[in-house]
Amino acid sequence: MRLLAVDSSPFGMFDYFRQHQDEVLNWLGYHAWLSAVPVVVGLLVALPLGWLAHRYRWAYPPLVTAAGLLYTIPSIALFVSIPSIIGTQILDPINVAVALTVYTVALLVRVVADGLGAVSADVAQAATAMGLTRRQRLLKVELPLAVPVIAAGVRVAVVANVSLVAVAGTIGVPNLGQLFTTGFQLSVGSPYYPPITLGIVLCVLLALAFDLFVVGATWLATPWRRAVSGS
Amino acid sequence: MVSAPVSGRKGGRGLVIRFESVSKKYPDGTVAVDRLDLVAPSGAITVLVGPSGCGKTTSLRMINRMIEPTDGRIWLDDRDTATVPTHQLRRGIGYVIQHAGLFPHRTVLDNITTVPELLGHDRKRARRRALELMERVGLPPHFAKRYPAQLSGGQQQRVGVARALAADPPVMLMDEPFSAVDPVVRAQLQNEFLNLQGELGKTIVFVTHDIDEAIKLGDQVAVLQVGGRLAQLAPPAELLSEPADTFVAGFVGRDRGYRALGFAGAGRLPVRQEQVIALGAASGEARDAAEGGWVLVTDAAQRPQGWLRAEADADPPPSTPAEPVTEAQLNLGGTLASENATLREALDAALSSPSGRGVIVDDSGRLLGTVTASEVLARIEQQRAAGERSTQGGES
Amino acid sequence: MIQWLNDPGNWTAPGGILDQLRAHLQYSIIALVIAVALALPVGLLIGHTGRGRWLVTVANAMRALPVVGLLILLYVMLAPHIHGKGDTVYLLPTEIVLVLLAIPPILAGTVSGVENVAPDVRDAAAAMGMRGSQVVRRVELPNALPLVFSGLRSATLQVIATATVAAYLGLGGLGRFVYDGQASQNYAERNAGAVLVALLAVAADLVLALAQRYTVSRGVSGRFPRGRTSEAADGPGGGDLRGEGGGAADGPPVTAETPPSPHTA
Ligand SMILES: Nc1ncnc2c1ncn2[C@@H]1O[C@H](COP(=O)(O)OP(=O)(O)O)[C@@H](O)[C@H]1O
Ligand SMILES: [Mg+2]
Numbered sequence: 001m002r003l004l005a006v007d008s009s010p011f012g013m014f015d016y017f018r019q020h021q022d023e024v025l026n027w028l029g030y031h032a033w034l035s036a037v038p039v040v041v042g043l044l045v046a047l048p049l050g051w052l053a054h055r056y057r058w059a060y061p062p063l064v065t066a067a068g069l070l071y072t073i074p075s076i077a078l079f080v081s082i083p084s085i086i087g088t089q090i091l092d093p094i095n096v097a098v099a100l101t102v103y104t105v106a107l108l109v110r111v112v113a114d115g116l117g118a119v120s121a122d123v124a125q126a127a128t129a130m131g132l133t134r135r136q137r138l139l140k141v142e143l144p145l146a147v148p149v150i151a152a153g154v155r156v157a158v159v160a161n162v163s164l165v166a167v168a169g170t171i172g173v174p175n176l177g178q179l180f181t182t183g184f185q186l187s188v189g190s191p192y193y194p195p196i197t198l199g200i201v202l203c204v205l206l207a208l209a210f211d212l213f214v215v216g217a218t219w220l221a222t223p224w225r226r227a228v229s230g231s
Numbered sequence: 232m233v234s235a236p237v238s239g240r241k242g243g244r245g246l247v248i249r250f251e252s253v254s255k256k257y258p259d260g261t262v263a264v265d266r267l268d269l270v271a272p273s274g275a276i277t278v279l280v281g282p283s284g285c286g287k288t289t290s291l292r293m294i295n296r297m298i299e300p301t302d303g304r305i306w307l308d309d310r311d312t313a314t315v316p317t318h319q320l321r322r323g324i325g326y327v328i329q330h331a332g333l334f335p336h337r338t339v340l341d342n343i344t345t346v347p348e349l350l351g352h353d354r355k356r357a358r359r360r361a362l363e364l365m366e367r368v369g370l371p372p373h374f375a376k377r378y379p380a381q382l383s384g385g386q387q388q389r390v391g392v393a394r395a396l397a398a399d400p401p402v403m404l405m406d407e408p409f410s411a412v413d414p415v416v417r418a419q420l421q422n423e424f425l426n427l428q429g430e431l432g433k434t435i436v437f438v439t440h441d442i443d444e445a446i447k448l449g450d451q452v453a454v455l456q457v458g459g460r461l462a463q464l465a466p467p468a469e470l471l472s473e474p475a476d477t478f479v480a481g482f483v484g485r486d487r488g489y490r491a492l493g494f495a496g497a498g499r500l501p502v503r504q505e506q507v508i509a510l511g512a513a514s515g516e517a518r519d520a521a522e523g524g525w526v527l528v529t530d531a532a533q534r535p536q537g538w539l540r541a542e543a544d545a546d547p548p549p550s551t552p553a554e555p556v557t558e559a560q561l562n563l564g565g566t567l568a569s570e571n572a573t574l575r576e577a578l579d580a581a582l583s584s585p586s587g588r589g590v591i592v593d594d595s596g597r598l599l600g601t602v603t604a605s606e607v608l609a610r611i612e613q614q615r616a617a618g619e620r621s622t623q624g625g626e627s
Numbered sequence: 628m629i630q631w632l633n634d635p636g637n638w639t640a641p642g643g644i645l646d647q648l649r650a651h652l653q654y655s656i657i658a659l660v661i662a663v664a665l666a667l668p669v670g671l672l673i674g675h676t677g678r679g680r681w682l683v684t685v686a687n688a689m690r691a692l693p694v695v696g697l698l699i700l701l702y703v704m705l706a707p708h709i710h711g712k713g714d715t716v717y718l719l720p721t722e723i724v725l726v727l728l729a730i731p732p733i734l735a736g737t738v739s740g741v742e743n744v745a746p747d748v749r750d751a752a753a754a755m756g757m758r759g760s761q762v763v764r765r766v767e768l769p770n771a772l773p774l775v776f777s778g779l780r781s782a783t784l785q786v787i788a789t790a791t792v793a794a795y796l797g798l799g800g801l802g803r804f805v806y807d808g809q810a811s812q813n814y815a816e817r818n819a820g821a822v823l824v825a826l827l828a829v830a831a832d833l834v835l836a837l838a839q840r841y842t843v844s845r846g847v848s849g850r851f852p853r854g855r856t857s858e859a860a861d862g863p864g865g866g867d868l869r870g871e872g873g874g875a876a877d878g879p880p881v882t883a884e885t886p887p888s889p890h891t892a
Contacts, residue, residue, distance in 0.1 A: 072828045074788030075892060076805055077821035084818060090809075107887055114881040152886040159691055160889030166693040167892050170795045171809055180699045184796070187703040196700045203693040211691075297754055322756030332751030336769040336844035346755050378846030394755075 008192045013201065016194035024179070028202055031175040034096050034168075035161040035210065039154060041097075042104025049105070050112020051138070063109055070106040075099065075164045079171060093175075096168045103164070104157045108150070115149030116142050148225065151218040155211055162207040166199070176202055245273045245401045245434025246308045248294060253303035255289050255459070263289040264459035266303070274432040278449035280439055282482070286459035287438040291404050294436065295324045307402065322346055325395030325403040325433070329411050331387040333379040339365070339390050340375040346398040357397070364393040369423055385416040392424070396431070405437045409444070421447060442483055446471070446490065454479050468494040492575035495614060500570075500577060500607070502591050502600030510536055511555045517541045525586035528561055533597045535590050537561030567592050570599055574614075578607045628822070631815040642803070644823065651800035651827065654718070654790045658725030659783060665726070666733035667775070673734075674741025674771065675763050683738050686731035694789050694892040698724045702796050717798035721790065728789055729782035732888045736778020739885060740771025770847055776839040780832055781888035787828045789892040801827065 007015060017024055053063040078099040083090045086098060119142050127141045169177015179199030186192040219226065248271040255264040263286040271277035279287045292298040294305055296317050305312045312320055333342050340361050347357035362372055368389040379387055388408060395403055409417045409424075425448065428435065439445055445452045446467040454470070456462045456478055463475040471491040474480035484490070506520040507527045520526045521541035528536045539561055565584035568576040570593050580589030581604040588601035631637055638644045673679045701720035709716045744767050752766040768775075794802025801824045808817025845851060881887055 069829060071890070072784050072832050073825040074784075074791050074828055075890060076788070076791050076802065077825045080805055080809065080817055081821045084814075090814075103890060107889075111881045111887065118880070118882065148883040149881060149886075152883045153881065156886045156889045160891060162691070163693045163695075163889075163891045166695045167792055170695055170792060171806075177693075177695055180693075180696045181795075183703065184699045187706075191703040191707065193700075193703065196696060196703060200693060200696040200700065203696060204691050207691040295754055297750070318756040318758050320756070321754055326751065326754040328747055328751060328754075330747055332745070332747035334748060334752070334766055334770075334846075335745075336766075336847045338846065349756055349761070378844070378851070380846060380849060381851055 008190070008194065010193040010197040012194035013198035016198055024176075024198070024202075027174060027176050027178055028206070030093065031162070031165050031177075031203075032206060034093060034100065034165045034175060035158060035206065038097050038100035038104050038161060039158045042101045042108060042157065043150075043154060045101070045105045046108035046112050049109045051116060053109060053113035054116040060113060064113065067106040067109040070102055075103070075167050076171070078102065079168050079173075091172050093173055096165060096173055096175075100161050100164060104161070107157050107160075108153050111150055111153030112146070115146030115153075118149060119145045144222070144224075147218060147222050151214060151221075155214045158210040158214060159207045162203055162210065166203060176206075245275075245432065247271065247273045247306075248277075248402065248434060248436065249306040250290070251304045251306065253290075253293060253300045253305060255286070255293060255298060256301045262459060264293070264300075267459065267461055269453055269461060269464065271434055271436050272451075273434050275450035276428060276435045276437055276448055278437045278439060278445040278452045279455060280442055280445035280449075280452055280482075281455035281462075282457060283440055285455040285457045287440070287455055288406055289459070290455070291406055291436055291438050294402075294404055295321045295326060297321075322350055322398065323400050323402070325398075325400040327388075327391045327395045327403065327405040327408045329407045330384075331379075331391030331408075333387055333390055333394070335379050337378075338375065339370070339377050339379070339382070342379070342390055343394045343397050345394060346400075350398055352398070361393070361397060364396055365390075367427060368393045385412045385420060388412060388420060392427075401434060403433045403435045405435065407439055408437075410439065410441065417444075424448070443490075446493075454482060489575065492578060492611070493573050495574045495611075496571065498610070498614075500591065500602050500610060502602055503588075505588065505590075505598065505601045507533075507535075507598065508539075508556065510558065514554050514556055517556060523586055525562075525588075527586075527588075527590065527598070527601070528556060529598055535567065535592065535596075535598050537563045538565065538585050540585075565590055567596075569594060574607060574611055577602060578604060578611075581607055628815045628818040631819045632822075637816075637819075642799070644801075644804075647799055647801050647803050648823070648827070651787070651790055651802075651824075654721060654725065654793070654798070654800060655783070655786045655831075658722055658729055658786050658790075659779070661722075661726050662729035662733055662782060662786075663779065666730045666778075667737055670734045670737025670775075671741060671763050671768060671771075674738045675759070675767060677742075680738070683731075683735055686734050689727065690731055690889055690891060694724065694728065695792060695795075697727070698789070698793060698796065714798060717793065717796045721793040721796070721798055724793075725786045725789055728785050728891060732778040732781040732785070733775070734778070735888075736774045736776075736781075737771060740774030740778075741767045743774065744770045769844055772843045773839070773847060776835065776843070778888070780835045780839075783831050783835060784828055785888075785891055787824070787831060788890065791824050792892050 049063060053060040079095055080090065082088070082095045082098050083092070086095075088094050116138075123141060123145070124137065127137045132140065165175050166177035166180065169175050169179075169181060172178075176199050179195040179202075183192060183194070183196035183199070186195070248269075250267045250269040253264060253267045254262070256262050265286075267290060269277075269290075279290055281287055289298055293300045294312070296312060334345070337345070340358060343361040343364060344354075344357040347360070348354070362375060365372060365375065370386065370389050370393070374382070374386070379390070382390065388411075391408065395405075409420050412420065421444065437448060439448075449467055451464060451466050452470050453464045454462045462482075463470060463479045465473070465475075468491065470479070471483060471487045471494070474483055474487075480487075505527050506522060507529045508516050508520050510528055510530055517526050517528075517539050518541045521539075524541060525538045526541050528539050530536055536558065539556060562585045565586075566576075566580050567590050568580040570591055572580075572591070577589060577591070580591070581587065581602055582589075584590065584601075586601075588603055589607070590601055591599045593599055636643070640646075669679075669682070673682060698720065701723055702717065705720050706716050709719060748766065748770070749762060752762045757765065790798075790800050791802035791805065794800055794806045801820055804816050804820025804823070808814060808820060840848075840850075
């Protein structure tokens with residue numbers, strides 16, 4: 001039987017957390033994992049695809065259009081269709097991870113392509129004139145200068161993922177979204193806020209933590225920008 | 232009351248713009264314009280020139296109150312601009328800026344008809360007039376349906392001028408309108424602008440940082456000094472010959488003496504007859520007619536075509552005496568000066584000619600004769616002496 | 628699933644596909660109309676005056692909120708106070724969330740659209756004697772339209788997606804098939820619901836892309852007929868022509884300052 005916090009107001013969430021600590025921390029772990037892994041995998045896939053769209057003019061329209069199309073599909077539709085495509089169980093968290101990876105790729109392909117393309121023609125030409133090969137130019141000039149653009153895209157992706165993972169909670173995938181469904185089920189008759197507010201607070205904190213992490217990593221990866229803003 | 236060194240054009244259709252002790256102090260304390268007194272006469276081009284940051288743009292934009300003066304008044308004829316509602320004031324003042332500032336979402340024609348539309352003028356008439364204006368500023372009619380992004384910088388600037396003129400405002404303000412285009416196009420735009428102004432007679436205040444442009448376009452030139460002080464207001468020739476102080480002298484530049492020749496007519500230069508041969512004549516003839524190793528070649532209508540080297544060690548090597556002279560053999564280096572050219576043009580023709588003899592032609596381009604640099608210099612000396620005598624005479 | 632979709636009874640029955648499609652469209656359109664009515668004028672005002680930018684920051688920060696949580700929170704809060712008939716008890720909280728969700732992209736798109744209008748273009752407009760409202764309507768809005776549309780399109784996608792999730796509460800719409808199918812282990816129905824929602828989202832985006840094509844001036848979108856470009860490129864500004872875009876590849880390039888909008892549901 002479930003222990004319920006006595007206080008059903010939004011502030012009962014602290015009691016609720018103490019009483020359900022193990023379960024909630026377990027969900028939080030799942031949630032963090034499901035939000036972060038797709039971003040890492042998605043970025044690794046999007047980098048070569050985005051480079052392709054940037055390098056070959058003919059590849060840009062089909063790649064970016066396909067990405068845009070994938071991105072239009074509502075998440076719940078992806079969550080329930082992916083099992084029949086890759087043959088997993090409906091409640092397998094892998095489905096969520098795959099769906100979110102698809103979104104991340106869809107979002108980042110265009111970001112990477114535009115970011116690589118944003119290096120000014122002057123800089124690109126100077127690099128060529130200095131004798132850099134195409135490969136060197138990509139690795140030493142274009143990619144580093146595209147980092148801020150790509151980082152902005154990654155921030156959007158990771159914050160969005162935190163919200164999307166919770167959507168998967170409504171069809172029963174274990175994560176912080178279950179706090180919302182629990183709250184919904186316990187609110188028959190009169191409102192029972194603690195799990196709902198706890199879920200919202202934890203989701204926001206998680207999104208904030210990921211966002212700060214990406215900002216920090218970008219800061220470390222772009223020393224030349226620090227020199228400018230520091231002066 | 233301030234007096235203008237240049238009187239307005241007779242029949243000029245513009246208003247007089249009068250700055251009365253106008254100052255502008257920005258909120259951060261920068262004094263951009265300091266007690267400026269200035270009259271821009273009706274129908275004339277007044278150029279504001281000076282180094283970057285001297286307050287040219289600020290002065291200009293106070294006229295249409297895009298910037299409000301902190302002190303003083305600006306009058307359009309006998310109306311204090313501060314008493315006119317801004318939108319009404321601005322609809323009567325044409326305004327042209329550096330990159331034209333065309334509306335990207337409107338076609339060329341729609342850009343030009345913007346102010347007539349705001350004034351509620353008849354649409355059909357406004358469009359007809361816009362097409363007329365396009366022709367006047369040198370844009371073919373099929374450009375009417377294009378968008379600004381489909382035009383080159385020079386073409387955009389022409390649309391900008393047409394747009395400013397669309398409601399036939401008596402006053403035009405121009406802020407470095409030609410400085411973003413390349414020198415060839417700039418010279419072309421300047422010449423066309425002068426022609427246009429010759430027909431329209433607007434009161435124009437023109438801002439530039441380029442002293443050459445100021446001298447070329449201005450009926451009067453106001454040199455501003457950083458801090459927004461008026462250093463000198465004078466017609467261009469006077470600015471060059473009598474700079475008011477060391478700042479103006481420095482700004483006008485080191486080669487101002489040479490530039491001043493651009494304002495002195497050469498008068499009747501003592502041209503010398505030149506032995507010429509016709510294009511296609513036998514090369515042998517050239518060697519006989521040559522003087523100092525060079526002979527001038529003309530076409531059938533006596534129009535100079537270029538100089539031919541007529542020495543034994545010439546390069547390209549001389550053809551056999553019977554072979555005809557071809558265009559490929561000609562040196563095209565020298566500039567031509569017309570018979571009523573300025574001393575500057577005449578001197579340049581002599582200095583640029585490979586033979587050292589400057590070619591003078593009449594209005595239809597037919598050869599009149601040649602002059603040497605020393606002959607032009609002699610004329611300069613002569614005019615200087617005459618000028619000195621007359622100023623001394625004036626003083627005594 | 629194909630079988631389920633091919634059964635005409637599933638389309639025309641009360642609570643069938645046609646009914647739910649109509650309901651889904653209705654919820655979405657109501658929310659979008661309200662969001663545009665609020666965000667567009669406010670965005671134009673912020674962009675025009677340069678004041679109140681913090682509103683954009685606040686709106687953007689709201690994107691970190693989990694939509695499902697918000698939806699359920701509002702439902703739980705409001706349900707005891709709503710005694711209307713039918714769906715009202717679900718509809719009101721859902722519409723509030725949908726509007727809240729649609730505002731940030733539209734607001735941010737409008738503000739950056741106006742801010743992206745070249746300063747000399749606005750300057751010229753004012754110097755020609757346009758009043759403030761004329762500058763907004765005649766110059767700033769037409770030039771901001773591509774970004775307004777990209778905000779509206781991303782808002783539309785989020786609204787359609789979130790309206791699907793609202794079926795969890797008990798609201799109608801295409802999400803019904805997803806959740807009912809899931810609950811009753813009727814996977815054909817569930818998958819059909821997912822496909823229908825995806826198709827609706829793509830179709831809505833297509834309609835807006837077409838609307839964008841017909842309302843944005845060619846001078847702004849850069850869609851010029853071939854062979855009518857400037858012959859004499861004699862300075863900067865010449866030859867700055869973009870080719871034809873198409874479908875989802877539309878829209879301004881992504882930069883560090885303007886990343887794409889996120890999915891939230
Ligand atoms: N909005 C402003 N706020 C503060 N200072 C300004 C502003 N606009 C111009 N200034 C300053 O006023 C001076 C004159 O500027 P401006 O009229 O633009 O010069 P110019 O057009 O001759 O280059 C400069 O020192 C400039 O920095
Ligand atoms: Mg200036």
